[in-house]
Amino acid sequence: MSRPAPPSSVRLRRSVLSVPAINRRALEKIASLDCDAVIFDLEDSVAPEKKAEARENLRTFFADPPPAGKEAAGKERIIRINSLSSGFGADDLELVLALEPDAVLLPKIDEPQDVMTVSDRLAEADAPDSLRIWAMIETPRGILNAAAIAEAGRTAGSRLDCFVVGLNDLRKETGVLPQPGRTYLVPWLMQVVLAVSAYGLDAIDSVLNDFKDMQALDAECAEGHAMGFVGKMLIHPSQIELANRHFGPDEAALAEAKAIVAAFADRAAAGLNVVNLGGRMVERLHLVQAERLVHKSELIAERSIAQRKTVS
């Protein structure tokens, strides 16, 4: 079976900032922030008695003209709803249908059916295809079923696009303690990366709660990038810059990618699957990675221009 084209390969998701939908001041700040994506949170950061008010805040926010609501410099907009079994999820999902963000983020996904139920509801409501589904993988069953859940992304009509790991819930459920290096969590994190890689989705690494500890964030972003995550979920604006740096291509990686693209574009490489690049074997599979990296750097440049226009 051929691997589907990654649906998200053209999206920048280095820094994915969670903004409590109840916090109007934080909502106002979004346009000035250089994150790639925003998760408007209706779930854990909003108290039960404030859910309705939080939904109203989002209605107002999305009704605003750009750059505040609709387009904020090309940032991807995701609304995290409460689970459908919580008593709040159905109203949240109606809001999503009304606002048509780029994606709806489903919390505490245990199995493929959790995704398909929402996918079916969106189809029934004739939601645009551009409205994707993201899934929080943050329960023991979610980790165990990560591959099956990712496979649901291949089901006809499925809108599944991206996983976000939630280590707060996972630690709560399993008793694994927060530790530098996340030693005992690494096998589970890699299971998520493997699952998304098999089915052409993206995976976003978990939040770091200690938002003042830049050293810890630096280490965790480097680790997440090395593991294969495309970005990090964040809770505070001060975390954006480090995430953008780690999950964007650095200068050396970009120079190498451009050299690979140039090597294969050379007429001498016509019909070759392997070339010698300064004493190193480079294959066409590296060309695909290189082209993605170059494309990503172009998207980053476009986003920076759009962001500068927004704040000036």
Ligand SMILES: CC(C)(COP(=O)(O)OP(=O)(O)OC[C@H]1O[C@@H](n2cnc3c(N)ncnc32)[C@H](O)[C@@H]1OP(=O)(O)O)[C@@H](O)C(=O)NCCC(=O)NCCSC(=O)C[C@H](O)C(=O)O
């Ligand atoms: C963690 C916070 C409660 C800290 O807030 P605060 O004390 O207000 O921080 P600061 O005074 O340092 O804020 C400085 C300014 O920045 C704005 N701000 C702060 N956070 C955000 C934000 N997330 N988005 C936008 N703007 C933000 C403040 O308004 C200040 O602005 P100004 O007044 O102009 O100076 C707070 O950061 C926060 O609430 N963060 C998000 C929490 C959240 O979304 N939680 C849910 C996601 S975590 C998760 O999902 C876990 C997962 O499910 C799992 O299981 O692991």
Ligand SMILES: [Mg+2]
């Ligand atoms: Mg959680």
